[in-house]
Amino acid sequence: MTTLAANKPRAFELGTIQEYPVIAADIIFEGAAVGENGAGFARPLVAGDTFLGFAETIVDNSAGVAGQRTVRVKRRGQVQVPVVGAAAITANDGPLVYASDDDTFTLTAGANSPIGRVSRWVESGLCVVDFDASLAAETAARIAGDA
Template sequence: MSALAADRNTPLKDGELIAVPVAAAAKIFAGALVAASATGFATPGATATTLTYLGRAEAMADNTAGANGAISVQVRRKKAFKWANLGADLVVQADLGKNCYIVDDQTVAKTNGGSTRSVAGKVLGVESDGVWVE
């Protein structure tokens, strides 16, 4: 391939709501924090170092009896979502703009838990009932 020498009709795909193949034996609830596993399949958020934050599940996806990719889950991205704040490792106002970390499918924490947690995203706000994460 070489650089363009003429106009190109480049395909476009909206990246805000995406279908992601679900990991084998995984059940993702609507509203859950969704991550990609090390192999690229959707999984509920969990304490692990191999996850990549994706966003929020728009509907429940039950692949508990299926193989990798047997079903997909709709994941909303490019928004800020309010997740629970881990009481034992609270995200605070001073963390605004900094990374927070995945604890489970609804909770984030201030630190990586001694290198046991994956990054959830940037803190956009801290309220009494949760943390806004982009």
């Protein structure tokens, strides 16, 4: 192996923040769950998409071509969202949470996209979700395999 003999500047990412190119003719609103459309472009999440994270700001690419704009997403953290099926405090620290669109979250897997786990139940139908875009699909597959 050869060790460095001079400075070597490297391109570093912003930790839990990432930017993705947005599909053509769409708007991703701040706070939206963002999915990947299978062709590498970000969009408001649709059931079955790979979860990329939550949009930090609105991105209006309604008049643009694919990739003309990018969306900044938070890929990991905790977020308070309404969760269908989380009716009791027994939801604390456990159930997987899935998204069926950019603002609908549920405990039902079906064809939905895994985004994380309930961290804390707040009140009926409202939870703090511990999300991690890089682990969401992997976690769901592992748990399904353990069942």
